[in-house]
Amino acid sequence: MTEQFHRIKRLPPYVFAEVNAHKQRMRQAGDDIIDFGMGNPDSPTPPHIVEKLVEAVRDPKTHRYSQSRGIPGLRRALAAYYERRFGVDIDPESEAIVTLGSKEGLANLAQAITSPGDVVLVPNPCYPIHSFGFIIAGGAIRSLPAGGDPSMSFRENFMAALERAVAHSIPKPLAVVLNFPQNPTAQCVDLDFYGEVVAFCRHHGIYILSDIAYAEIYFGDMPPPSVLQIPGAKEIAVEFTSLSKTYSMPGWRIGFAAGNKALVAALARIKSYVDYGAFTPIQVAATAAMNGPQDCVDQVRALYKERRDVLCQGLAKAGWPVPVPEATMFVWAPLPPGFEAMGSLAFSKQLLDAAKVAVAPGIGFGEYGEGYVRLGLVENTHRTRQALRGIKGFLAGGARDTERDAPARAGGTAG
Ligand SMILES: Cc1ncc(COP(=O)(O)O)c(C=O)c1O
Incomplete structure (x- = not known):
C-alpha cells in the first residue's frame, strides 16, 4: 500500500x-x-443576522438538504448587490452561484476547469488557495511576481509580467487569478487596470478568475471596483465574493461566484456532485445580511x-x-x-x-x-x-x- x-x-x-x-x-x-x-x-456577526438564523432554524422545513447552487433568494440578493454596488447586471439563474465560502468555490472551480498540465497565472505572493487550488487539480502554476521595476507603476509592472508569462507559457495559459484588494499585500487597483487586463485576456482567450473578498473592507473614498464592470468582461471572467469579512461571518462559510455563464455552470456541475449546498438557515440569514441594513x-x-x-x-x-x-x-x-x-x-x-x-x-x-x-x-x-x-x-x-x-x-x- x-x-x-x-x-x-x-x-x-x-x-x-x-x-x-x-x-x-x-x-x-x-x-x-x-x-x-x-x-x-x-x-x-451582527445580531440581526444571528436572529434570522435562529428564526429560520426553528422551521423544520429548513432541515432538509438545501440546493447546491444556493437558494434562489440568496442568488437574487447577490445580483442586487452587484447592481447597487457596481452597476453590473447579473442573472441570478445562470450567472450566480452560492459557495461554501469563496475558498471552496475557488478550489472546486479549479477542479472543474483544469486539465492535467494546464498553466494558470497566479500573483506571487498570494492567498494560498489561489495557487494550490490549481496544483491540487493537476495544473501548473506560473507566478506573476510582485515588485518589478521600481520606476514603473504597479499596473505597468503587472502587465509586463502578464505579457511575459503568456509569451513564454506552453500551452497557452488557461486562466489568470486576480485578487484586489489583495491578501497579503493589500494592493488595490482601479477600473483602468481591469480594463487593460480584460482587453489583454479577451485578445488571448484567457479566463480571469477574480477574488474580491475584501471589496468592502476599504478605508478611503474610492470603493474597490469589480472586474465585471468592464464591458465584455463576462465573456471571460468570473468573480468570487464572500460574506466572511464584510459581515464578520467567517465561520458561516458563505461566498459566491458571479459572471461568465460557462464557468458558473462548470462550478455548479461539480458542486452538484460533491455537496448539497450550505445549510438553508445559513443561506436565509446570509440573504438577510445582504438585503438588510448595511450600517x-x-x-x-x-x-x-x-x-x-x-x-x-x-x-x-x-x-x-x-x-x-x-x-x-x-x-x-x-x-x-x-x-x-x-x-x-x-x-x-x-x-x-x-x-x-x-x-x-x-x-x-x-x-x-x-x-x-x-x-x-x-x-x-x-x-x-x-x-x-x-x-x-x-x-x-x-x-x-x-x-x-x-x-x-x-x-x-x-x-
Ligand atoms: C483573498 C481571500 N480570498 C478568499 C478567502 C476565503 O474566504 P471565505 O471565508 O469566503 O472562504 C480569504 C480568507 O482569508 C482571502 O483572504
Whole structure:
C-alpha cells in the first residue's frame, strides 16, 4: 500500500504550521500571545443576522438538504448587490452561484476547469488557495511576481509580467487569478487596470478568475471596483465574493461566484456532485445580511481603520515604518531595518519568543513574499498597543545572531 498519494505530495509542508506550533507551545506554557497571524475576523456577526438564523432554524422545513447552487433568494440578493454596488447586471439563474465560502468555490472551480498540465497565472505572493487550488487539480502554476521595476507603476509592472508569462507559457495559459484588494499585500487597483487586463485576456482567450473578498473592507473614498464592470468582461471572467469579512461571518462559510455563464455552470456541475449546498438557515440569514441594513458594514470598516491607524503609527514610532493599507484587514510590512537578512520565518519566530507577538511570515505566501511579514488587524486596540510595546523592546535589542532559515515553501491555509 502506498502512502505517497500523488496530490498530497504536491502540497508542501505548511510554513505557517511552524509558527503556529511554536505559538501553541508558548500558550500551553502560560504565555499570552498577541496574535496578528491569521485573517480570522474576531468581531461577532451582527445580531440581526444571528436572529434570522435562529428564526429560520426553528422551521423544520429548513432541515432538509438545501440546493447546491444556493437558494434562489440568496442568488437574487447577490445580483442586487452587484447592481447597487457596481452597476453590473447579473442573472441570478445562470450567472450566480452560492459557495461554501469563496475558498471552496475557488478550489472546486479549479477542479472543474483544469486539465492535467494546464498553466494558470497566479500573483506571487498570494492567498494560498489561489495557487494550490490549481496544483491540487493537476495544473501548473506560473507566478506573476510582485515588485518589478521600481520606476514603473504597479499596473505597468503587472502587465509586463502578464505579457511575459503568456509569451513564454506552453500551452497557452488557461486562466489568470486576480485578487484586489489583495491578501497579503493589500494592493488595490482601479477600473483602468481591469480594463487593460480584460482587453489583454479577451485578445488571448484567457479566463480571469477574480477574488474580491475584501471589496468592502476599504478605508478611503474610492470603493474597490469589480472586474465585471468592464464591458465584455463576462465573456471571460468570473468573480468570487464572500460574506466572511464584510459581515464578520467567517465561520458561516458563505461566498459566491458571479459572471461568465460557462464557468458558473462548470462550478455548479461539480458542486452538484460533491455537496448539497450550505445549510438553508445559513443561506436565509446570509440573504438577510445582504438585503438588510448595511450600517454594520460601516462599523466593520471603522473598526479595522482604527486598528490599522494604531498599529501603523505605533510601528513607525517603534522604528518600523510600514506602508499604510488602503483596504483589507492586513498590514504588509517589510522586515524592519537591521532585520532584513534573517528572512521572514526566523524574524517571525524571534518576534514571537521575545515580544509574544505572532505575525505571518511573508514566505508562506510565496517566494516573492520573502522579506515581509503580514499582520492581521484581528486584535483590539488595547492589545495592539500592548503588542507595540513588546515590538518596540524587541527592535531596540537589534537582530540576534541567527542562521537564515532553510528555504521555506509557501502553502497551507492562512486566512
Ligand atoms: C483573498 C481571500 N480570498 C478568499 C478567502 C476565503 O474566504 P471565505 O471565508 O469566503 O472562504 C480569504 C480568507 O482569508 C482571502 O483572504
